[in-house]
Amino acid sequence: MGFVGPIQAAGDPLKLRPSSYLVLGMVRLGARSGYAIKKLADTSTRVFFPISLAQVYPELARLQSGGFLVRTDDAHGRRNRSFYALTESGERALVAWLQSERIAPARSRDESLLRLFLADALPQEDEVAYVRRMRDRARDSQEWMRNAVFPAARALEAGGAHGPRTVARFGADLFEFVADWMDRYADELERRGKDT
Amino acid sequence: MGFVGPIQAAGDPLKLRPSSYLVLGMVRLGARSGYAIKKLADTSTRVFFPISLAQVYPELARLQSGGFLVRTDDAHGRRNRSFYALTESGERALVAWLQSERIAPARSRDESLLRLFLADALPQEDEVAYVRRMRDRARDSQEWMRNAVFPAARALEAGGAHGPRTVARFGADLFEFVADWMDRYADELERRGKDT
DNA sequence: CTTTGCATGTAAACCGTTACATGATTTT
């Protein structure tokens, strides 16, 4: 078991982006390796903030070189495994970000809503079917929240973190709202179609 | 005089992405120049599918070279202005996309929810204040939907397009739901804090 | 003994944003 301290080059700024804070936060929640961070993210933040392994590993290296994380190496056959922990500097950076006044606007790119926006180019029956598919998709997401995300969040609560459960509840409630909205709208569309 | 090859070689496919369909759809709704497309998008699809001018202009050129749009040039001083219209091929491509079975999952990146997810690192009073700021932000978005997006959508309805109004209604209702949820959650958090 | 899961990384492609550059027209 080797110990690797922070490699700090004096003078370089090392800008932290939202994904950096995601990584810091996941480490804080107990995910100590890149793989563990990815796995935890996939059952918690995935829906509103996805991240890929090709982002996680370089980000961990960056954060370690900036002194926000410390790495512990563990030889494992021919291959090396690394475990990370928050430094005081990392904790401070995370809290400072959480306390920042400015709330960044959500960046979403929802192709399905774009399709609904342009659905006039479709025969009405096709539009009704499409809206029902959107409803079903929202119900699926709601189920995923309830059956996978929420239980995972409960497990984290044992360690004192209630944020994950809050967000899981919010997600489930939101998808339920969307599903109900789409269900009502599909019916409304269908009634309108029968009048003509 | 050098040889100038075909703008679109016979074998290359010209892949259409969601932003391509956004552009096609905006032209279909009556926005005939790049600038007009951008302006219309900013008061309609912006919240769930933003687009920049640096995407619109090259995309228009691409779609025209692929035969999905036809361009009409209009000399205007030293500068040229271009107006676009859908071709039959463009209309077909748009409808085919709208009819595709598979609904792509929404790609959102919401920093504010990530902050809520990690809010345990914050003193409770700060978290309550943060949730109330999220609530206010959602109310602002709801107002924007009601006061800017919805009226613009009503104007489009005169031309027979009801998709824009539907999506504007959905957006306003969704932001209202979020605002109410955050309001309730902030109160819940505050009560919980007073018990300790 | 083969598939699945654990585990770490790099390279290239893709897509989108910000900044830059230019010019015409309308409004104040």
Added chain:
DNA sequence: AAAATCATGTAACGGTTTACATGCAAAG
């Protein structure tokens, strides 16, 4: 006359995803 808005584009940068490359360990 200046400022704002209409209008069209390009260049550079940055962040994310997909594909690639490798190897260990457990379970079927």
